[in-house]
Amino acid sequence: xxxxxxxxxxIVPTIQNIVSTVDLDCVLDLNHIALHSRNxxxxxxxxxxxxxxxxxxxxxxxxxxxxxxxxxxxxxEAQSKLAARKFARIIQKLGFPAKFRDFRIQNIVxxxxxxxxxxxxxxxxxxxxxxxxxxPELFPGLxxxxxxxxxxxxxxxxxxxxxxxxxxxxxxxxxFDNIYPVLAEFKK
Amino acid sequence: MADTYxxxxxxxTEVVFDHSAGDTVCSECGLxxxxxxIDETSEWRTFANESTDNDPVRVGGPSNxxxxxxxxxxVISKPTGASGDFLTTSLGRWQNRGSNPDRSLIxxxxxxxxxxxxxxxxxxxxxxxxxxxxxxxxxxPLRGRNQDAILAACLYIACRQEDKPRTVKVANGATKKExxxxxxxxxxxxEVELGQSMEMGTIHAGDFLRRFCSHLGMNxxxxxxxxxxxxxxEELDIRRSPISIAAAxxxxxxxxxxxxxxxxxxxxxTGVAEGTIRNSYKDLYPYAARIIxxxxxxxxDLKNLCSP
Numbered sequence: 001x002x003x004x005x006x007x008x009x010x011i012v013p014t015i016q017n018i019v020s021t022v023d024l025d026c027v028l029d030l031n032h033i034a035l036h037s038r039n040x041x042x043x044x045x046x047x048x049x050x051x052x053x054x055x056x057x058x059x060x061x062x063x064x065x066x067x068x069x070x071x072x073x074x075x076x077e078a079q080s081k082l083a084a085r086k087f088a089r090i091i092q093k094l095g096f097p098a099k100f101r102d103f104r105i106q107n108i109v110x111x112x113x114x115x116x117x118x119x120x121x122x123x124x125x126x127x128x129x130x131x132x133x134x135x136p137e138l139f140p141g142l143x144x145x146x147x148x149x150x151x152x153x154x155x156x157x158x159x160x161x162x163x164x165x166x167x168x169x170x171x172x173x174x175x176f177d178n179i180y181p182v183l184a185e186f187k188k
Numbered sequence: 189m190a191d192t193y194x195x196x197x198x199x200x201t202e203v204v205f206d207h208s209a210g211d212t213v214c215s216e217c218g219l220x221x222x223x224x225x226i227d228e229t230s231e232w233r234t235f236a237n238e239s240t241d242n243d244p245v246r247v248g249g250p251s252n253x254x255x256x257x258x259x260x261x262x263v264i265s266k267p268t269g270a271s272g273d274f275l276t277t278s279l280g281r282w283q284n285r286g287s288n289p290d291r292s293l294i295x296x297x298x299x300x301x302x303x304x305x306x307x308x309x310x311x312x313x314x315x316x317x318x319x320x321x322x323x324x325x326x327x328x329p330l331r332g333r334n335q336d337a338i339l340a341a342c343l344y345i346a347c348r349q350e351d352k353p354r355t356v357k358v359a360n361g362a363t364k365k366e367x368x369x370x371x372x373x374x375x376x377x378x379e380v381e382l383g384q385s386m387e388m389g390t391i392h393a394g395d396f397l398r399r400f401c402s403h404l405g406m407n408x409x410x411x412x413x414x415x416x417x418x419x420x421x422e423e424l425d426i427r428r429s430p431i432s433i434a435a436a437x438x439x440x441x442x443x444x445x446x447x448x449x450x451x452x453x454x455x456x457x458t459g460v461a462e463g464t465i466r467n468s469y470k471d472l473y474p475y476a477a478r479i480i481x482x483x484x485x486x487x488x489d490l491k492n493l494c495s496p
Contacts, residue, residue: 121390138368
């Protein structure tokens with residue numbers, strides 16, 4: 001794993017959720033899967049996929065008839081891959097020739113606390129206003145769409161920051177390093 | 189009086205425009221530069237109480253640059269008197285049915301006009317909203333969204349651009365969430381087109397305070413006190429929507445004066461739920477001494493304030 005770069009504040013964002021996709025490369029019979037597994041739900045009228053959950057790692061998977069699968073809820077990349085493999089194993093045991101193709105992490109959500117309150121109105125008025133959307137009536141946090149790396153940060157008055165849209169761990173470390181000095185400027 | 193080049197004097201001279209004869213005359217040599225100029229002001233004045241039967245006006249309404257052809261149109265009307273003739277009655281109907289590219293635009297403008305009348309908005313804001321709607325419509329057809337939400341969002345943005353923000357609830361039509369989403373969409377479209385203008389500052393409680401106070405009929409003292417209180421409250425760290433803060437401050441101020449307003453009245457005029465006002469009041473109560481100006485209420489009155 002890449003070395004963790006810290007900025008002078010010593011704060012490191014913690015990952016809350018990882019969403020990944022994998023292709024099982026075979027057509028699946030969702031009814032069969034739903035009937036023969038204990039931990040799944042399938043309501044075709046509501047949503048055309050089986051929703052399956054496993055206890056360890058505590059994750060949820062959406063399994064589609066085309067053989068594609070979405071795995072959510074893991075806290076690290078390794079756990080996400082492990083969980084996806086476990087789901088694939090379950091599908092295999094049910095009798096489908098499942099493979100493990102194209103495992104990709106699509107989205108990583110992380111959060112952290114900068115330990116000071118932030119003046120959001122000032123933030124939105126400055127040169128960073130082009131990237132920010134702050135609409136206190138609609139949502140109490142400022143939505144900052146960073147261009148490089150391309151992800152979204154939700155910045156709250158309390159100092160909590162949520163980073164979403166990263167594909168790699170390094171992305172959100174970079175993003176946090178970029179945003180920390182800017183936030184420090186607008187400390188209350 | 190204007191300055192134009194006079195061919196006789198061979199230099200720019202003062203030129204007088206004579207309205208009665210329609211002549212443009214050089215004031216130095218008396219040469220008529222232009223005769224029979226066409227008057228572009230209105231020919232007839234219309235009054236409200238005059239009968240609409242005998243309307244001598246020969247021109248239509250003001251030209252609207254937003255519409256495709258400036259709003260020009262010819263309408264086939266029914267001849268007065270006998271109307272047994274199939275052709276005359278049907279011609280009007282057929283003309284109306286013909287394709288009119290502006291039909292949806294005109295419909296939308298009418299809806300925006302209705303909404304802005306209801307809110308009592310100036311024509312400037314209404315025109316802005318029309319412009320915004322037209323720009324968005326040009327870019328991408330917005331079939332997939334709630335039409336009402338888009339129109340309400342246009343109006344909301346127009347108000348914000350003119351520095352007279354209205355609460356999202358007031359510019360109604362669809363739910364707050366729908367309007368919010370429509371607003372984001374529109375802002376993005378406009379930024380794509382103009383390349384980043386959209387100077388819409390964040391809303392502050394003070395913008396709305398004046399309006400809420402006059403809705404409730406508070407007296408001048410109270411209004412001034414409320415405005416000062418809002419200014420001071422901006423420095424505090426209160427994590428609530430500015431509208432809720434404004435509503436809570438109004439509640440405190442009216443509780444301190446003799447003319448107490450019910451939570452229900454405040455909730456109705458501000459659009460904030462009663463529970464939210466109560467919660468914001470709970471947040472503001474510890475700082476009451478700091479934000480309420482001392483000339484308005486003494487310490488004892490503050491102690492009388494019911495604790496939440």
